[in-house]
Amino acid sequence: MAVLSADARPGLPYWWEGAVWPALDAPPPAAVDLLVLGAGYTGLSAAIAAHDAGAKVAVVDAGQPGQGASTRNGGMVGAHPRLSWDRLTELFGEEVAAGVFAEAAPSLAFVQDAIAREGIDCDFAQTGRIQLAWTRADHAGQRKLAETVAAQSGLPCEVIAKADLRREVGTDSYHGALLFPTHGALHPRKYHDGLLAAVLRRGITVTACCRAGLPVAEGGAYRVETPHGTVRAGKVLVATGGYTRAPFRRLARRVFPLPSYLIATEPVSPNLLGELAPGKRMMVETRARHSYFRLSPDGTRVLFGGRASMVDVRPEVAAARLHATMSEVWPELAETQVSHVWSGNTGYSFTHMPHVGSEGGVHWAMGFSGSGTVMAPYLGAKAAWRALGDPRGETAYAETTLRTSWLHPGGRPWFLQAANLWYRMVVDRAQNLAARR
Structure with missing residues (x-):
């Protein structure tokens, strides 16, 4: 069976169906208080926060705003820390670890509040998110994580035993799970559309295809050269994530682009989807493939993403690998074809943690490492407030590092x-053997 359907368009994100990309060709103002580089979730949220704090703001993007990770991700809304308490403490100390855990609930609330406040129609639903344990050891770690989350963040979470797992997902592939009931789902491109509309309603200029040069300190401000002319900015905020390029070499050395691949199936019968995903949760797994999957917002398809490769591969190759993994989890989908396959760059840090930082008047928020749907808008606002000297910018993520x-x-x-070869030959094989024991 051919994995791709006859009418599939490899490379086109499922989320882009029906998209209308606005013409954003107005040049940026000659002088602003804050110039934001990058018009994804991070940059748009930063622009809103700075404008509402009284600053004159402009946003420029090297390409079409939103066509990076912000409209290519899985649309999962959740914010518990990626690292364990012990690992966070080892890296940054107990005070920072406590702060990071404590911001899990506020960051999630920030996104939910923004959607409600700005009237963003992005198919948001509080579906809950379930982390599926690939091995018994993973499940034991989940029990420990649940205790830490409850004690340090106050977010509700529930440990689910293997015997009870079929109420959530129709497979016997996992050894248990951890459920975060307050996490949710959204349509990422519609969410970006709503943030962009909120920025434009405020009269903030957003300029597409406007790659900025390196900010040059000049007379207490910064001179930034663009194809549309020179901008003089009191402060600059870099919000380019996994698409950070020259001349921002200092940040590009610390945040590297890690591709993530996704597929969307052809429509699947409602009865079968009800058997495969009775809990209708956002689903992620603990093995090195880092698979994550969900139903589409309209409840007709399966969207399945993961580490089909750690380097760029052809969409057809990624589709075959993801389809094979999906069929391991759900053999019932082995004959279901794929209508969409696409990829996007996750901005990964070497500590697997986001960071908000600055050097002089140049600020940044990046390194979201797969948690950008919540952390990018939340920390974008934090970075903007910090640039303006607003106390609302206080965050434990200013105490993490980009190494x-x-x-x-x-x-x-x-x-x-080399990492991709090692992962495919060693790590994934070892985890598969462990899961069978």
Whole structure:
């Protein structure tokens, strides 16, 4: 069976169906209080926060705003820390670990409040998100994580035993799960559309296809050259995530683009979907493939993403690999074809944690490492407030770090070639063996 359907268009995100990309060709103002570089979730949220705090703001993007990770992700809304309490404490100390856990609930509320306040129609639903344990050891770790989350963040979470798992997902592939009932789902492109509309309603200029040069300190402000002329900005905020390029080499060395791949199936019968995903949750798994899957907002398809490769591969290759993994989880979908396959760059940090930082008057929020649907808008606002000296900018993520590595001197992350080979030959095989025991 051919994995791709006859009318599939490889490379086109499912979320882009019906998209109308606005012409944003007005040049940026000659002088602003804050110039935001990047018009994804991070940059647009930063622009709203700075404008509403009284600043004159402009936003420029090297391409079409939103066509990066902000409209390519899985649309899962959740914010518990990616790292364990012990690992966070080891990296940053107990005070920072406590702060990071404590911001899980406020960051989630920030996104929900913004959707309601700005009237964003993005198919948001509080579906809950379930983390599926690939091995018994993973499930034991989930029990410990549940205790930490309850004690440090106050977010509700529930440990689900293997015997009870079929009430949530129709498969016997996992050894248990951890459920976050307050997490949710949205349509990422519609969410970006709503944030962009909120920015434009405020009279903020957003300029597409306007790649900015490196900010140059000049007379207490910054001079930024663009194809549309020079902008003089009191402060600059870099919000380019996994698409950070030259001349921002310092940040590009610390945040590298890690591709994530997704497929959408052809429509599946409602009865079968009810058997496969009775809980209608956002679903992620713990194995190294880092698969994440959900039903489409209209409840007609399965969207399945994951680490089909740690480097760029052809969409057809990614589709075959993801379809094979999906069929391991749900053999019932083995004959179901794929209508869409696409990818996007996750801005990954070497600590797997986001960071809000600054050097002089140049600020940034990046390194979301797969948690950008919530953390990007939340920390974008934090970075904007910090740039303006607003106390609302206080965050534990200013105490994390963006580290460098000798493996990544800048430019393309060639080290991922070796990492991809090691992952596919060693890590994934070992986890599959462990799961069978």
